[in-house]
Amino acid sequence: MATTLLPETAQKVLTQEAIRSAAKQSQRCLTVPVKLRRAIKKYLREQEEPHMKRKVLRLSESFSQIKDVNSQLIASTSKQLVEDPLQGVDQSQRWKIKSSYGDIGLTYRDDETIAYVASRMPAVFSACHRVLKEVRRRLPEFSPAKVLDFGAGTGSAFWALREVWPNSLEKVNLVEPSQSMQRAGQSLIQGQKNLPLIHSYGTLQSLTKSINKSEREHDLVIASYVLGEIPSLKDRITVVRQLWDLTRDVLILIEPGTPQGSNIISQMRSHILWMEKRKILKSKAPIDETSKDLVVARKNGAYIVAPCSHDGACPLEKAGKYCHFVQRLERTSTQRAYKRSKGGQPLRGFEDEKFSFIAVRRGQRPSEPWPLDGVKFETLKEQHAKRTLQDLEIDYEEPEEPSSSQQASLIPFEKPDATYDSDVMEVDDHKDNEEEEEDDDTGHADLGGGWGRIIYMPVRRGKHVTMDVCRSTNEDASEGTLQRIVVTKNKNPTLHNQARKSLWGDLWPFQR
DSSP states (O other), X not given: OOEEEOGGGTTOOOOHHHHHHHHOOXXXXXXXXXXXXXXXXXXXXXXXXXXXXXXXXXXXXXXXXHHHHHTTSOTTHHHHHHHOTTTTGGGSOOOOOEETTEEOSOOOOHHHHHHHHHHTHHHXXXXXXXXXXXXXXXXXXXXXXXXXXXXXXXXXXXXXXXXXXXXXXXXXXXXXXOHHHHHHHHHHTTTOSSOOEEEEESSHHHHHHHXXXXXXXXXXXXXXXXXXXXXXXXXXXXXXXXXXXXEEEEEEEEEESSHHHHHHHHHHHHHHHHHHHHHHHHOOSOOOTTOTTXXXXXXXXXXXXXXXXXXXXXXXXXXXXXXXXEEEEEOOHHHHXXXXXXXXOOOOSEEEEEEEEEEEEESOOOOOOOTTTTXXXXXXXXXXHTOOHHHHOOOOOOXXXXXXXXXXXXXXXXXXXXXXXXXXXXXOOHHHHHHHHHHHTTOOOOSSTTXXXXXXXXXXXXXXXXXXXXXXXXXXXXOEEXXXXXXXXXXXXXXXXXXXXXXXXXXXXXXO
């Protein structure tokens, strides 16, 4: 790596491999774990539901109807939330379907639950796994023991939690009003080993009544793909406030990667940050660094762990874009059996699950040095000037004749039918997880404002790479902006190499 450290930051160790590992947050094509695939197959065999393809199609149409209702919410609501979170909430359109959440847009019957398990559960699992894995990388010391899963459904988030933190989970509280969903989730985990203590509740009210006040807080609270089913903005705010009160450390919200889902996440993000800022302003006692109550005082406040690198207003709203990410997953055999492609085309062996999310943590954002502070990169011309004659030597070798096996590989052949790794009956899949954990240890992106988030896929053209990066504009990460960055090979070959390998959702380092 052709970089040098300035004298005032010479103690800082920075390598190209460390930057690349720390910035890597996206995942390649995800394969659903063997245990979950087997559980889904077993569950569907036990149900023997006829006309499954037709019911999967009807379930997809129900999701589209919810999306249409959400799109009718006032576009300026997120701006009103910052000034007055409860202003004008009664103007949102409501569906008169009563449930334990309030007004909700969808109730699940038994046949719809079966269709959900067959078609949607693997995709929701992949999104939850992607988000939880990033939280684990950004917070390496965080190992939740007590978790609340709101809107648990059939347990997609629970399965992802077990994959990301298999050893730390001790107790999991599930809140799901649909009895059909609860039965499906219980059936899917039957026969699984080393399960944490699990309690299921129909409402948040029943959860709080059955638990002592001192035991209500959870290390991690997650609500995935549920807020969008509540068209009333007032009910959404009420639910999120209750979830935040039950959160001891980290709250995660996940919604579909649509303009409506991103708008919901943006609204809830603004509201949580607004609530905590108001608490700090109302606090009359100033924080004394030498006081014994310093830890108590710093419980107030909240900051964004991911995806935002700042706690200011979302800059994508002014740009007319919406924040979302994508996780590719290999379709399971059940998905390929029951899902249909658009236009009658053959169904692909993979699908892309788009999602929007936010991970909020209690406390104050830590003050960290920016990753490129004190680092000077050499230009391509400076690198060429340092080359020696040995660097320019070229070894010429006589070409070898290809072996018989190599010659056979050059002969055209008819490609056999496609096979899928998800159909392989693996005995143990822990080796892959161990390799991933080893990769995670090579680099760590801190929670300071020095890391930006790459929004959308970088554009590579020749020796130029263009990226849209959401980044912090000041040291305390209180404000942010959307910046278009062009990295050229001539000016900075080191960062150009990093940019060429960056993907949508990865981090990007900055210097002050």
